[in-house]
Amino acid sequence: MQTDRHLQSAGRAPGRSINYRRRAEIFRWLHRAVILAGSLAVMLVVLSPVAWLVSSSFQNEAEIVSVPPHWIPDQPTLKNFKAIFAATGDETVTYETRNKQDPASGDYIPSTAGNLLPAMANSFIVATLVVILNLLVGIPAAYAMAKIRFYGRNGSIYFILTTRVIPDIALVVPFFLVIKNLGLLDHILSLVITYLAITVPFTVFILIQYFEGLPDELDKAARVDGCSRFQSLTRVFLPLAMPSLVAVILFAFLTSWNEFLLALMFTQTAASQTLPIVLASFTSDFTISFSFINAAGLLAIVPPVIVAIVFERYIVSGLTAGAVKG
């Protein structure tokens, strides 16, 4: 009788008890599957326009408008890129040059195609200068405001931030007057100066946030260890601030690379025009070659992508762990 009951309960036990190990395993797989599906969905949304940009830049005008669209070009062509790289310099648009090719055949190349590469160079120079100057100005400013107590410290932080509350469009006219009086119209320096005005406040703000997050004691320890303020900044703070510096670099670079409004106001010729302006000019002709614009667009995103890839690996988190008592 006793053994009977014993057997019974022993037999029932596995059936009734829940197999937690199996459950955990299933849950883990489910978890992975959901994350994978989610990232695929996000990737699809983000990358499909880029994929279309790439694909269509190798198609000719006839193929690009075919229905359904060809994701893989039937007859890939380098015609658009050839036009960009072969074209020579600054061309003035006249009624005659405007219709060099027959738009109906789809072989249309805008007359200003040759301006694209110089514009890219302009954009790159402007963006690089803006990045460098941002760091030169922003780092010391942020260190001072984050780690040195002086009268008017809070006031200056607020002031710097309020300059960013004003919309750019409101600043265009004052900027224009300043640039004109400086004699810098149609010169890339005009862009460098005005982009700095736009980006430096953000740079300072981001870096202040980061520096303030670094313990004061690190600064003090460095000072006692024999660093001047400047050495404390370069030897202790900058290595630790890498992630925020990268954020600043990317921000300043991309802002300058993409800026349109001010560039439109201050530049007039290919000598100073930047990429967004030249890209936009391709649509202002009577006819638009979508495949050509897409090829130009593809070239336009290459430098930012390279910059992002180069700096991405410096974005590491948890760099400050272990500095002070947990």
Place this chain on the structure above:
Amino acid sequence: MARILFENATKRYPNGFVALENLNLEIKDKEFVVLLGPSGCGKSTTLNMIAGLEEISDGNLFFDDENVNFTPPHHRDVAMVFQSYALYPHKTVYENIAFGLMMRKHPKDDIDRRVRDAAERLEITHLLERRPSQLSGGQRQRVALGRAMVRQPAVFLMDEPLSNLDAALRISMRAEIKELHRSMQTTFVYVTHDQAEALTLADRIVVMKDGVVQQIGTPDEIYEHPANMFVASFLGNPPINYLEGVLQVEGDKVEFLRGDTRLAFPADRAKALLDMNGRKVKLGIRAEDVDERAEAADGEVVAGTVTSVMPVGSDQFLGLKVEGEELFFRVNKDLRHDYGDRIRLSANTARLHVFDAETEASLIG
């Protein structure tokens, strides 16, 4: 190699908070001075001022005869162990310790020798290649200690350098620090709120409260002749007991009266109290200043009911209800007591303390 002199030094933080008021303190060359006080009393502030990390709002600070009010930290020859360690997270333990020497342009092999030497003394040699984030709290603290140790500064500042170590390590590190002071022959300023640490390490102790120095003296002076009730309470474990009552002076005989308790002061203590007949006072009896086996003579008796018994290994703490107040004494553990027992202890009247009931200042030097 440096005497430190604070002259009417005051620290006012930008928010208006006065962290340190009118500090006058002379730290002699090669002296080991401990700043002792409860949290927030201004100990770290004082250290920071010596290091040059906080400006002095008022008054003067001298190193030897040189006014250093405005000398930046990297031009003062100080090393400091920070309360929060402040290790450089991006450097290895080795680089952390070497950094101060590197900034002062020591030759490489000299740096290496000193770093390894310090690491050995601190038993962290096996950690030299790690980063601070891979260390335990106690290990980090020892690295912080090592970073200061390798330097040969004129002034050595330590802000609670042992607070995160376990009891055994703390005791052995105390000895290590004492030895460090002996071998380095420099001025040490050491901050702690652990009275035992202060008593063992210090040549002189500075007891602080709310930014005001309460007493400066050798450990013995501070313990035996506390200037006021705050100082008396801060040292001793369990803390000193207080009993409020009045003084009665008859000729050259002075007694403390409270209910049935009557304690007579010996002649040397009585001297200072002769003109204080009827004065309301607080009597201070240290926990260890009683004996329960001695035959209590008249004027030495503290009698009460046992309210708690706490063995602490070597001996036991006894809670005793005396005149309605609960006092704690440290007595021999051979004798057994039970709750509610009525017992008589013999007080060591030569070690009684008397404080003014109002001002809380000591009435006997």
